[in-house]
Amino acid sequence: MLKEQIFKANDIRGVVTGADPELDLDGARRLGAAFVELLGLSGETFVVGRDMRQLGEELAMAFTDGARRAGASIINLGLTSTDQLWFGSGHLGLPGVQFTASHNPARYNGMKFCLAGAAPVRSGFTAELRELAATVNIGEDVVGGYQERDLTADFVAHLDRLVPVSGERRLKVVVDAGNGMGGLIVPAVLADRDVELIGLYMEPDGTFPNHPANPLEPENLVDACSAVREHSADLGLVFDGDADRCFLIDERGDVVDPSVITAMIAVAELSKETDGVVVVNAITSQAVADAVTGHGRVEVSRVGHTFVKALMASENAVFGGEHSAHYYFRDFWGADTGVLAALHVLEQLRSSTEPLSVLAARFDGYQRSGEINSTVTDHRVAMERVAEAFEGRGGVEYWDGLTIRDEQAGWWINLRPSNTEPLLRLNVEARDADTMTRLRDEVLALVRTDEGEADE
Structure with a gap:
């Protein structure tokens, strides 16, 4: 079982328990074979780890079986945090797969992927994997080797x-x-x-x-x-x-x-490092750029670990951070x-x-709204409504959603559509609480103006 909705932009996450699972052991086995074929790993080795989630060991072993039947050898790291898997990939110079659903509810499990040296997979990788897993042939014989390491x-x-x-x-x-x-x-x-x-x-x-x-x-x-x-x-x-x-x-x-x-x-x-680079995402506080001034420079990425890692690599950045408490280090393979x-x-x-x-x-030195979700059926219309209302009040960018910024006044707003749900995510920052609250409430009123749209 491999339902289409489990293939996210950067990883795989789906329900694995209950009467109607979205990912099962047969699906994991097909993904293992497809992973080897997609990356040309027949005759090569990669590392696998898993966290403590339900069916983690079973899914990891099914994936491993499919991969070995496709000709790859496996180093099983056993119970690991995701950053331990990244470490294993970097330390051993091998691609890797971590079985986890991060912070999702207990009924979920899934997979994160990396290339050798903990490098991110290319954009569209999960879509390619989905298509290949639907038709891949599972070998009759187990060819690849297997070992366990801590x-x-x-x-x-x-x-x-x-x-x-x-x-x-x-x-x-x-x-x-x-x-x-x-x-x-x-x-x-x-x-x-x-x-x-x-x-x-x-x-x-x-x-x-x-x-x-x-x-x-x-x-x-x-x-x-x-x-x-x-x-x-x-x-x-x-x-x-x-x-x-x-x-x-x-x-x-x-x-x-x-x-x-x-x-x-x-x-x-x-x-x-003199004049080094720090990568942040589009909704990171201006406090980072203020702190970095005189020490280095900031480069801005789209939200998401694949984008942050790619920009860090291209800029040889020493460090990167996201609002979601993901922190990236060049000395940890980015x-x-x-x-x-x-x-x-x-x-x-x-x-x-x-x-x-x-x-x-x-x-x-700033006040932040935190991320506020609104259920919106037409993201484009809602963002255009906000842009029109703020015309002449700040610079407008359509990059990773809509950003409106008044650098002199020291405030910005960002509206970013969810990749997987009919949600608009709002973040607001200002130098004082009154301005932040006023901007937050104004934007939410504009976003939620249509009947039936509610916050989550």
């Missing part, structure tokens, strides 16, 4: 080299793994860093019995925020299911905006890793006598 120690050692312990301050750290892969990898990474770790939901469990492993939703950050205050911790770390994304919480129990984290890490990374981002902030804090809230405030 690269956890190598992964930790690589992170230690990139961000060595730099201060003497002992930190108390709350970690909410959300029953995801962070529960396995984060304790290993922090083991030799002299921290007091307070763990929440550290046991990997693909049914997510405590809260969804989706830190993009504020309600899933509540437990960690409360634990930071309760234990008087120095900071909190909240990971998504496959642990490639990390949200940070300051000592007051307040979430630090990912754009501010991007600015903090960008300045640290640019200190190693791939995203949540735990490496956390280590950067942890070591900045360890070397300071000030709390995280004070350190973070130095890199900010």
Whole structure:
């Protein structure tokens, strides 16, 4: 079973449990054979990893079977976070496949792909894979080889080299793994860093019995925020299911905006390289560009890890960050890793006598709406309505949605259509809360003016 809707722009995600699955073991086996044929991997080797999601092991082994019947050999890394899979691909110089559905609900599973050296697959790769999987022949004999390897120690050692312990301050750290892969990898990474770790939901469990492993939703950050205050911790770390994304919480129990984290890490990374490049996406805060001024320059990508990775490669960028708490490092093969981002902030804090809230405030000066979704049947009409209403009030760009910006006044708005749902995603930023609120409400009124359109 391979239903068309599981093939997203950058990966595969679909329902794998219940009476009507969108992806099953036969489908995974066909995808394994198609992956080998599409990339010409017969006679070659690639790495496979999986997180703790339901049917993860079964799907990974079915995919492996199809790939081996197509002539490829497999190195199975077993239970891994997605950034461990990227590491395996980079460290071994091999293509890779990670079985995960990131932050999706428990009934989902899926796949992320990379080329050798953790390089992104080309645009349209999943569409090509879908077409090929529909007709691919599954070999009768298993031809390719198979081995299992645990690269956890190598992964930790690589992170230690990139961000060595730099201060003497002992930190108390709350970690909410959300029953995801962070529960396995984060304790290993922090083991030799002299921290007091307070763990929440550290046991990997693909049914997510405590809260969804989706830190993009504020309600899933509540437990960690409360634990930071309760234990008087120095900071909190909240990971998504496959642990490639990390949200940070300051000592007051307040979430630090990912754009501010991007600015903090960008300045640290640019200190190693004169006039280096940092990549952000189209809805990252102006705070990053402000922080980078005098240290390097910023290049802007479309939203999405495939686009960010591609621009980082073309610009040889030292670092990249997205509003969704994805952080990319040239020293990590241009791939995203949540735990490496956390280590950067942890070591900045360890070397300071000030709390995280004070350190973070130095890199900010803006008020943000956060991403607000509206159900809209005709994206184009809604965006044109907003553009007309704002005519003469700022520069207009139709790139990754609609952006209207008044640089002198210090505000911008962005309306970006969802790739998979009838949603328009609004982000607004301004130097003060009143301006941000006024712009946010004005745009939402314009977007939701048609009967039957509601927010989500």
